[in-house]
Amino acid sequence: MRFLTAGESHGPELLAIIEGLPAGIPLTEEDINPWLERRQKGYGRGRRMVIETDRVEFRAGVRAGRTTGAPVALAIKNADYRNWVEIMDPAPGNEPRKKALTAARPGHADLSGGIKYGHKDLRDVLERASARETAMRVAVGAVALKFLSLLGVEGTGYVPGMAGVWAQVPFSWDLVPRIEESPLRMTDPEAEAEVIRRIDQAKAEGDTLGGVIEARFRGLVPGLGSHVHWDRKLDGRLAQMALSIPAVKGMEIGPAFENAMKRGSEVHDPIYWSPEKGFYRTTNRAGGLEGGMTTGEELVLRAALKPIATLMKPLPTVDVVTHQPADAARERSDVTAVPAASVILCALSAIVLAQAYLEKFGGDTMEEIQERVERYKARVLTY
């Protein structure tokens, strides 16, 4: 399964084509829209999220509520486009004078993208660098999550800590309904109240915040990915996806950075076997991956999100046209997008996992894949 996306942040719409999905996945727009809604939520988002109500539209590959095996084409309209029609017009002769952006924002793609592509209106960089594109990647991820759910796999994303505050309540799957209802996707209301205070304070001071996000998956079979070649190792593939999320600057599998400071005897998960369970572990400090393959334990993916780059109290920069000192460009912005990013991490990781299932179990139809997965699960038990 592969996919491509297109679309500018303030253009008419976002688009995707997904190729290689099996026929027979029951799929409606309502499988996708709740994930889009989750991505839009979270305390600390800016005014853009008030304008948008993201909804996916099927353009191809789905008929009568099922995938046909043909490429699936998706679209999401940008409601804000109506305010940018002139500026985003592809026709010549309407060059955008009004909102030309020349004061490169430190921390954004503006300066490197401007130099690389020769743009002096940095909007030509901003429009595609914007995390707006993650709306469409989450839609693709929601399709992957639907596919995985038919194989008994479930995923979620949440926020273990942000703005210098760690949740004191450890994650458990029972807390997922609380996480879904909470303003910051945290497990712990007390930590959340303190973070909200810090977000308000940062906003009042024209500043921004980052944090740590986590995605978890349960129900995965062991042996997804492979140890035999570098680009088939699932840890590397998941890391690439995680680090492609705008503002994600670090990634770990399980408590990797904590493990690095310990002895091997405190880190590796002993292996046991019983006739009822087959092989099993009582700990999961590996985060569900060994040798580039799933172990069958819960998959735990963590990532670090830097604070948002656009500051209302701007950092010093240079105007790329005049070369004079300037204040970095700003109009409106999120103060933080950490909760949204936890949803993005879950949805995008699901794409990698769906690809790994399709590689291992192949199949043109969902039914074939389900049969093969069930047979494999039985074989794993008797291994």
Ligand SMILES: Cc1cc2nc3c(=O)[nH]c(=O)nc-3n(C[C@H](O)[C@H](O)[C@H](O)COP(=O)(O)O)c2cc1C
């Ligand atoms: C959901 C989400 C929303 C974001 N919103 C903003 C924003 O409002 N303003 C901003 O400057 N950066 C925002 N970012 C981060 C930038 O897109 C990102 O920092 C920029 O593209 C540079 O890429 P890099 O940080 O990965 O190097 C957001 C990121 C995510 C994941």
Ligand SMILES: C=C(O[C@@H]1CC(C(=O)O)=C[C@@H](OP(=O)(O)O)[C@H]1O)C(=O)O
């Ligand atoms: C539009 C989204 O996020 C945007 C990501 C973003 C950025 O610079 O990355 C900047 C902001 O956009 P705008 O400049 O239009 O206010 C965010 O709102 C979204 O998540 O759907």
